[in-house]
Amino acid sequence: METTRRRFFALLTALPLLSFFSAVSRRSPKTLPPTPPCDDHDQPTPSLTEGPFFTPHSPERSTLLDRDMAGTVVVLNGRVLNTNCQPIAGALLDWWQADDAGEYDNRGFRLRGHQYTDKRGNFQLETVVPGLYPGRTRHLHVKVQAPGQRVLTTQLFFPGELRNERDRIFNPALLMDVRRKGDKELATYTFVVNA
Numbered sequence: 001m002e003t004t005r006r007r008f009f010a011l012l013t014a015l016p017l018l019s020f021f022s023a024v025s026r027r028s029p030k031t032l033p034p035t036p037p038c039d040d041h042d043q044p045t046p047s048l049t050e051g052p053f054f055t056p057h058s059p060e061r062s063t064l065l066d067r068d069m070a071g072t073v074v075v076l077n078g079r080v081l082n083t084n085c086q087p088i089a090g091a092l093l094d095w096w097q098a099d100d101a102g103e104y105d106n107r108g109f110r111l112r113g114h115q116y117t118d119k120r121g122n123f124q125l126e127t128v129v130p131g132l133y134p135g136r137t138r139h140l141h142v143k144v145q146a147p148g149q150r151v152l153t154t155q156l157f158f159p160g161e162l163r164n165e166r167d168r169i170f171n172p173a174l175l176m177d178v179r180r181k182g183d184k185e186l187a188t189y190t191f192v193v194n195a
């Protein structure tokens, strides 16, 4: 009963606001921003720990695959948007990850590289599915930076991994959509940054 009453009063409070906004939209339809086409992408992508294995000055490339590299190929198609769902061109994405055996190359740049989004805020990364190493679930590391903005350091995760729930760093907001196609995995992810 109490809840119902509270809801009723909340509605009463909201009504004048609603009519105000509809009046504004009737009067000045051209000055209102367009409705964002991507309701589920209005929250900034969460940051996560960098971990101990980042190396600066990685080479620019969109494929991290080397000849004879072991593991399942994963092709990640993604976008970088701002919190108004506008695509960000020229955003930097700097990737690093473990190889199929769960090892990082801490001397060179194997499975490390950076790239930039195109005019529409899109990028494609070709790499291998990272292996597991003690204490962690499967993940990709990345730094994302819109031009002139702060760097977002975070990680992306694979769905359906047994270790996801046990990994204290894991965040479901950072799960990629992944599907199998032939012998490859096709993944998608949209980053949202303050810009």
Ligand SMILES: [Fe+2]
Binding pocket: 051, 053, 098, 136, 139, 141
């Ligand atoms: Fe890692």
